[in-house]
Amino acid sequence: MQKSALQIARSAYQPKMPAALLGEVRVKEGAATESVADQKEIKQLFPNTYGLPILELVPGKAGQYPAINVGVILSGGQAPGGHNVICGLFDGLKRLNKESKLYGFLGGPSGLIEGKYKELTADIIDEYRNTGGFDIIGSGRTKLEETWQFDNGIEICKKLGIKAIVIIGGDDSNTNACVLAEYYLQKQCGIQIIGCPKTIDGDLKNNMIETSFGFDTACKVYSELIGNIQRDANSAKKYWHFIRLMGRSASHIALECALQTQPNVCIISEEVERKNLTLNDVVEQIAGAIAARAEKGLNFGTILIPEGLIEFIPAMKRLIRELNDLLAGNDEFVAISGDEEKRQYVIGKLTTEASELYASLPKGIARQLTMDRDPHGNVAVSQIETEKLLIEMVGKKLAQWKEQGRYNGKFSALNHFFGYEGRCATPSNFDADYCYSIGVTATQLIAAGKTGYMALVRNLTAPAKEWVAGGVPITMMMNMERRSGKMKPVIQKALVELDGKPFRYFAAHRDLWAVSTDTFIYPGPIQYFGPSEVCDQPTQTLKLEHQA
Numbered sequence: 001m002q003k004s005a006l007q008i009a010r011s012a013y014q015p016k017m018p019a020a021l022l023g024e025v026r027v028k029e030g031a032a033t034e035s036v037a038d039q040k041e042i043k044q045l046f047p048n049t050y051g052l053p054i055l056e057l058v059p060g061k062a063g064q065y066p067a068i069n070v071g072v073i074l075s076g077g078q079a080p081g082g083h084n085v086i087c088g089l090f091d092g093l094k095r096l097n098k099e100s101k102l103y104g105f106l107g108g109p110s111g112l113i114e115g116k117y118k119e120l121t122a123d124i125i126d127e128y129r130n131t132g133g134f135d136i137i138g139s140g141r142t143k144l145e146e147t148w149q150f151d152n153g154i155e156i157c158k159k160l161g162i163k164a165i166v167i168i169g170g171d172d173s174n175t176n177a178c179v180l181a182e183y184y185l186q187k188q189c190g191i192q193i194i195g196c197p198k199t200i201d202g203d204l205k206n207n208m209i210e211t212s213f214g215f216d217t218a219c220k221v222y223s224e225l226i227g228n229i230q231r232d233a234n235s236a237k238k239y240w241h242f243i244r245l246m247g248r249s250a251s252h253i254a255l256e257c258a259l260q261t262q263p264n265v266c267i268i269s270e271e272v273e274r275k276n277l278t279l280n281d282v283v284e285q286i287a288g289a290i291a292a293r294a295e296k297g298l299n300f301g302t303i304l305i306p307e308g309l310i311e312f313i314p315a316m317k318r319l320i321r322e323l324n325d326l327l328a329g330n331d332e333f334v335a336i337s338g339d340e341e342k343r344q345y346v347i348g349k350l351t352t353e354a355s356e357l358y359a360s361l362p363k364g365i366a367r368q369l370t371m372d373r374d375p376h377g378n379v380a381v382s383q384i385e386t387e388k389l390l391i392e393m394v395g396k397k398l399a400q401w402k403e404q405g406r407y408n409g410k411f412s413a414l415n416h417f418f419g420y421e422g423r424c425a426t427p428s429n430f431d432a433d434y435c436y437s438i439g440v441t442a443t444q445l446i447a448a449g450k451t452g453y454m455a456l457v458r459n460l461t462a463p464a465k466e467w468v469a470g471g472v473p474i475t476m477m478m479n480m481e482r483r484s485g486k487m488k489p490v491i492q493k494a495l496v497e498l499d500g501k502p503f504r505y506f507a508a509h510r511d512l513w514a515v516s517t518d519t520f521i522y523p524g525p526i527q528y529f530g531p532s533e534v535c536d537q538p539t540q541t542l543k544l545e546h547q548a
């Protein structure tokens, strides 16, 4: 396999780790926990894993460990650093006992169910150190929810002598991990389950998990591109760039990129919902900013749009909820051939308000809204071209205003979507260090016999040696939510908090950024080698959240 110069240099990088993980470790138990909401229901559904204590890894005495075989699954969307979690797991296991083995289940949770695996040996692991992507074993979105799937898992684990499975995933995948941990405890089959917090979306975080891995690198990649576009806009002075950013639900990515680049406009879905804005309100807000700049002769700029926006506009949210219920397991809909026939079918089945809204949408967007949900019931927002919808609507609004004499500029817009180009980037130093530490932490939780926990590394704005490693019970993060028409236990998504410091900082500066010509920031590419203040910085979100 041919490699770039950076790949070669990067493979020798030694991730930095919390000091507590460098030597012998013991597990210190903290206070018992409760779920974030719906305590009664969650306790009932998870009698064996509910209420477990928080764990911290602290220096301990040298111990003798038997060989432990572990299986690992990469689940859901790719996120930079996944390979380093696996490398940390491998090194951690070998440190406990050289005879330990690590097996990778192939293609996500389905690898466990179908018994598809490969042993991850030192040669393989060394090829993937500090690299982006999930290609070491592949990923998938199969939902683990049926007992036959769990039982298949037991069979393959028995065959390979696997004592623990590590699931590297987002909120949905760690929900799977929790369900599996509970089932295996009930069955007393001796298989432990440990989750790891992955997702570029940044919405798997809470009092204990400060950030999910991959968010740092993805936001830095997108911010580099936004910065480059801003330089171009400032040079050519002729285009408005509508940039949609990945992040299925929460607007953490859009907000972080706004903090890193200071664009003219950034829409935050959570604010749109809080203010109960309609699509037309959002369009007027953007058109207003464009008109204000036009008055100063500035017919260019950047607008950031979170990909989940559409689901946060209250009327659209109601429409999507109805669509989810209507389309779940609907064979009649599947059997209809032809986009227009499908559209008419949906129009005929929705309530009046939802039906009118659906009928008013451009046909492309309407079709995108009815595309297959993923196995967790999520709408494929990455396929919905909100930025194009907004360009069209803003263009019409500005034309109206021109006729009324309210706008006298030139509107020429370009659309961009940044998503997949950030998900497999070479992990930043932060993600490389954080992920490797998570992997090593997971091995320690396994060695201590823990199950139903997520590996935890915190204090992340401090230098890596001061990071704190441990475990948090997954049930602590759970609540009940409606999915595919039914109430289900799931990990609560962390949305952007409008009274949180990152949003407040953004809100305090956005009016200036809207009209200014010299507030754009150009972050440039991620740096892997060089001074720590350039290479090891965490996200602005983390820094602001940790500010005293």
Ligand code: FBP
Residues within 6 Å of the ligand: 075, 076, 077, 078, 079, 170, 171, 198, 199, 200, 201, 246, 247, 248, 307, 380, 381, 382, 423
């Ligand atoms: P995870 O929640 O699994 O980490 O995936 C996040 C994500 O990258 C979203 O930002 C995006 O909407 C979605 O995956 C895209 O999914 P797919 O890879 O199936 O196109």
